[in-house]
Amino acid sequence: MMSRQMSEAESTVKVAEWQQTYYSSDSGIQSGATTVRDDEGSECSGKKYTTVVENHSDAEAQYTLTRAQRVRAAMFPETLPEGEAVLTTQTDQNQQTNVQRLAEPSQLLKNAIVHLINYQDDADLATRAVPELTKLLADDDQVVVNKAAMIVNQLTRKEASRRVLMQSPQMVAAVVRAMQSTGDMETARCTASVLHSLSHQREGLLAIFKSGGIPALVRMLSSPMESVLFYAITTLHNLLLHQEGAKMAVRLADGLQRMVPLLKKSNPKFLAITTDCLQLLSYGNQESKLIILANGGPESLVYIMRNYNYEKLLWTTSRVLKVLSVCPSNKPAIVDAGGMQALGQHLTGTSQRLTQNCLWTLRNLSDAATKQEGLDGLLQVLVTQLGSDDVNMLTCATGILSNLTCNNARNKALVTQCGGVEALIHAVLRAGEKEDVAEPAVCALRHLTSRHPDAELAQNAVRIHYGIPAIVKLLGQPHYWPVVKATVGLIRNLALCPTNQAPLREAGAIPRLVNLLLKAHQDTQRHASSAQQTYQDGVRMEEIVEGCTGALHILARDPMNRGEIASMQTIPLFVQLLYSYVENVKRVAAGVLCELALDKQSAEIIDAEGASAPLMELLHSTNEGIATYAAAVLFRISEDKSSDYRKRVSVELTHSLFKHDPAAWEMAHNSIPLDPGYIADDLDGAYPPYGYPDIPLDALPLEADMHEPYIPEMAYDPRQAYPEPL
Amino acid sequence: MNREEAPGKSPEEMYIQQKVRVLLMLKKMGSNLTPNEEAFLRNYAGVVHSQMSQLPQHPIDQGAEDVVMAFSRSETEDRRQ
Numbered sequence: 114m115m116s117r118q119m120s121e122a123e124s125t126v127k128v129a130e131w132q133q134t135y136y137s138s139d140s141g142i143q144s145g146a147t148t149v150r151d152d153e154g155s156e157c158s159g160k161k162y163t164t165v166v167e168n169h170s171d172a173e174a175q176y177t178l179t180r181a182q183r184v185r186a187a188m189f190p191e192t193l194p195e196g197e198a199v200l201t202t203q204t205d206q207n208q209q210t211n212v213q214r215l216a217e218p219s220q221l222l223k224n225a226i227v228h229l230i231n232y233q234d235d236a237d238l239a240t241r242a243v244p245e246l247t248k249l250l251a252d253d254d255q256v257v258v259n260k261a262a263m264i265v266n267q268l269t270r271k272e273a274s275r276r277v278l279m280q281s282p283q284m285v286a287a288v289v290r291a292m293q294s295t296g297d298m299e300t301a302r303c304t305a306s307v308l309h310s311l312s313h314q315r316e317g318l319l320a321i322f323k324s325g326g327i328p329a330l331v332r333m334l335s336s337p338m339e340s341v342l343f344y345a346i347t348t349l350h351n352l353l354l355h356q357e358g359a360k361m362a363v364r365l366a367d368g369l370q371r372m373v374p375l376l377k378k379s380n381p382k383f384l385a386i387t388t389d390c391l392q393l394l395s396y397g398n399q400e401s402k403l404i405i406l407a408n409g410g411p412e413s414l415v416y417i418m419r420n421y422n423y424e425k426l427l428w429t430t431s432r433v434l435k436v437l438s439v440c441p442s443n444k445p446a447i448v449d450a451g452g453m454q455a456l457g458q459h460l461t462g463t464s465q466r467l468t469q470n471c472l473w474t475l476r477n478l479s480d481a482a483t484k485q486e487g488l489d490g491l492l493q494v495l496v497t498q499l500g501s502d503d504v505n506m507l508t509c510a511t512g513i514l515s516n517l518t519c520n521n522a523r524n525k526a527l528v529t530q531c532g533g534v535e536a537l538i539h540a541v542l543r544a545g546e547k548e549d550v551a552e553p554a555v556c557a558l559r560h561l562t563s564r565h566p567d568a569e570l571a572q573n574a575v576r577i578h579y580g581i582p583a584i585v586k587l588l589g590q591p592h593y594w595p596v597v598k599a600t601v602g603l604i605r606n607l608a609l610c611p612t613n614q615a616p617l618r619e620a621g622a623i624p625r626l627v628n629l630l631l632k633a634h635q636d637t638q639r640h641a642s643s644a645q646q647t648y649q650d651g652v653r654m655e656e657i658v659e660g661c662t663g664a665l666h667i668l669a670r671d672p673m674n675r676g677e678i679a680s681m682q683t684i685p686l687f688v689q690l691l692y693s694y695v696e697n698v699k700r701v702a703a704g705v706l707c708e709l710a711l712d713k714q715s716a717e718i719i720d721a722e723g724a725s726a727p728l729m730e731l732l733h734s735t736n737e738g739i740a741t742y743a744a745a746v747l748f749r750i751s752e753d754k755s756s757d758y759r760k761r762v763s764v765e766l767t768h769s770l771f772k773h774d775p776a777a778w779e780m781a782h783n784s785i786p787l788d789p790g791y792i793a794d795d796l797d798g799a800y801p802p803y804g805y806p807d808i809p810l811d812a813l814p815l816e817a818d819m820h821e822p823y824i825p826e827m828a829y830d831p832r833q834a835y836p837e838p839l
Numbered sequence: 840m841n842r843e844e845a846p847g848k849s850p851e852e853m854y855i856q857q858k859v860r861v862l863l864m865l866k867k868m869g870s871n872l873t874p875n876e877e878a879f880l881r882n883y884a885g886v887v888h889s890q891m892s893q894l895p896q897h898p899i900d901q902g903a904e905d906v907v908m909a910f911s912r913s914e915t916e917d918r919r920q
Contacts, residue, residue, distance in 0.1 A: 438911055439911040441911075444911065476910045476911075477910050477911035478911075479907075479910065480907040480908065480909055480910065480911070483907060512908065512910055515908055516907050516908060516910075518905075519905040519906065519907045520904070520905045552908075553908060556908065559905075560905050563901065563902060564901060564905070602902070602903055605902055606902065609869070659903075660903070663902060663903070667902075670869075670870070670871055697903075704870075707865070707870060708870065708871065711871055711873055737864065737895060738868065741861055741864040741865060741868065742865075742870075744857070744861040745861055745862075745865050745870070748858060748861065748876075749873070752875070759854065760850060760854075763850060763853055763854040763857060764850075766854075766857040766861070767853050767857065
């Protein structure tokens with residue numbers, strides 16, 4: 114530790130003084146270092162020193178120099194008289210002398226000590242000046258304040274004095290006060306600069322925080338001076354990054370309301386810092402997100418994504434959008450501002466972090482963007498990204514595609530046409546057990562295979578690209594129910610294409626569906642008494658029952674499939690499902706029975722299972738699909754029944770099929786006469802009125818002489834135009 | 840046939856009307872018909888013709904609707920790079 118009594122002098126002078134004190138004692142260079150050899154002539158082992166004459170004119174000079182002098186010259190070349198060179202005793206060019214070897218390390222050591230001397234001086238200076246400067250910063254005279262601010266700013270340029278400043282709470286508070294109360298631009302700039310300098314150390318940040326610097330800095334965000342703005346935002350940024358409590362303080366000082374308008378500035382680096390501040394403030398803070406929304410944040414952020422190329426700015430902005438994209442209020446605003454399109458611009462660049470952020474944000478936004486137009490480019494890029502091996506990219510691409518194809522015929526058609534089906538199948542294959550990829554991929558395929566003009570194209574494409582076995586395999590164990598539910602829906606859609614029926618059967622879809630149905634149904638029955646709905650992985654077993662039955666319904670359109678379904682003893686279960694409290698379950702159960710009843714044998718089993726009673730009830734359903742299927746099953750199982758039975762069916766139908774359709778009722782009454790040749794059936798007694806007495810249908814006797822058909826078969830008359838198929 | 844008589848059709852006629860409507864609805868929903876049912880429709884082509892305009896125009900049974908997946912349930916923080 115150097116003496117404090119040393120005079121403040123130029124560094125060289127100080128060094129010279131120090132030198133003197135150093136050399137006055139035996140430091141060891143003379144005697145302590147055993148490797149140093151006296152150069153007056155004595156030889157030593159391992160080293161041979163001879164005097165070297167560099168040139169003839171120096172020959173005398175070198176004899177007068179001692180080793181000590183050569184050391185001093187090597188360490189302090191600045192003390193040599195001008196023109197004099199450092200002499201050397203080096204004899205062998207390949208071997209340095211000891212002095213030469215010591216020269217550089219000693220120079221370094223010397224420099225360090227010099228810096229320490231200066232540092233200490235700066236610290237001393239600052240310590241003495243701080244109280245005075247603090248006072249001057251609060252002076253009434255603005256010129257004085259300005260000068261004081263400039264000096265303080267100068268002091269922050271050096272580390273030692275800067276440390277002293279930040280250790281003085283009074284000084285920092287004075288700077289803060291001066292900054293926010295001054296009307297002078299230069300003072301504002303200097304004081305803001307001071308705080309900015311202080312904000313690079315933790316101690317400085319704490320000092321600013323404790324001195325009320327944050328509200329003052331937030332106020333400076335309204336300054337018309339660009340430099341002040343820059344200092345203020347950067348200082349706030351450092352506080353938000355490293356100072357505990359700063360986020361809350363910035364929010365309380367209405368920092369967000371001041372920052373969002375700054376997004377309209379045009380300096381990319383400034384914008385990068387500002388957006389990063391917004392991200393720090395709004396992450397996990399719903400109120401902050403709403404403030405950003407209220408101040409037009411989404412529009413400004415989307416504008417930046419559209420119009421700038423600076424990677425860091427795009428990245429920080431995408432991070433803010435990502436944070437806002439989980440807010441239900443911000444989401445539609447971002448979408449309406451063109452956020453999907455703007456984010457979609459940055460999926461094919463070289464910045465991996467930017468691409469990934471944009472993808473996560475798009476995924477979050479996607480459920481609010483199903484009606485957005487102008488997404489063709491985005492959809493195409495996403496289909497391309499389905500080829501990626503990066504699981505994050507796959508998760509996002511499948512998720513976004515799943516949502517954007519939801520109830521949007523245009524998007525469905527586009528994705529189908531640009532190879533989306535094949536790409537999604539490959540994604541399913543690569544997903545393996547990763548449900549975050551498999552579920553949205555299957556959902557997307559399900560969307561593509563129904564409810565749009567190119568649905569058939571998609572249904573065929575799945576088969577053509579070998580998707581059917583992979584898809585059926587997803588029904589296997591272990592069951593992740595969301596994937597199972599999506600897969601069952603997809604299989605139902607695939608079966609709409611007749612060419613897919615055989616491949617689905619061959620892939621084993623039917624037994625898998627039947628087993629799943631049984632398992633799910635048993636589960637619902639187990640919990641029926643507790644009146645609790647059971648969820649597994651967030652899926653109700655009633656949904657699985659509905660989905661499986663619905664898929665079997667469509668599969669049953671194929672005669673061979675129909676036979677396989679019936680052979681698995683499924684009819685009793687389907688009849689039981691007619692009693693379900695879930696309307697959709699009733700619909701699909703009636704639907705599958707309707708198809709199965711095409712086969713006489715199955716029709717008899719359906720009848721034997723007592724299906725007539727619930728079907729009669731279903732004739733009254735407000736759901737036209739249910740009523741139609743129920744009627745069709747009843748017609749099919751009543752073909753061999755008595756006329757009484759058929760009349761009862763007719764009566765029930767009369768009061769149900771037309772009850773919501775008075776015009777049709779009227780039309781039916783007044784329609785053109787029936788074809789001649791109709792032979793009335795033998796009627797047993799008076800036609801029973803509505804309000805039919807309780808006679809169970811299955812107790813009606815089937816008599817042989819009543820088996821003649823209700824309507825006689827007529828020869829087909831080609832002159833009768835048969836209506837176009839529906 | 841019964842126009843000049845009391846309003847309404849005979850039970851047989853009602854049955855035919857209803858059955859034609861049911862079968863037409865089935866076809867509209869994409870279901871199969873038996874050969875007898877196809878023949879029935881051919882026999883009563885006139886009724887079919889009148890019923891066709893009475894069928895609902897909207898699709899009846901297209902299976903489950905598309906449903907969006909909600910991904911924005913939670914925030915994820917990324918590494919500051």
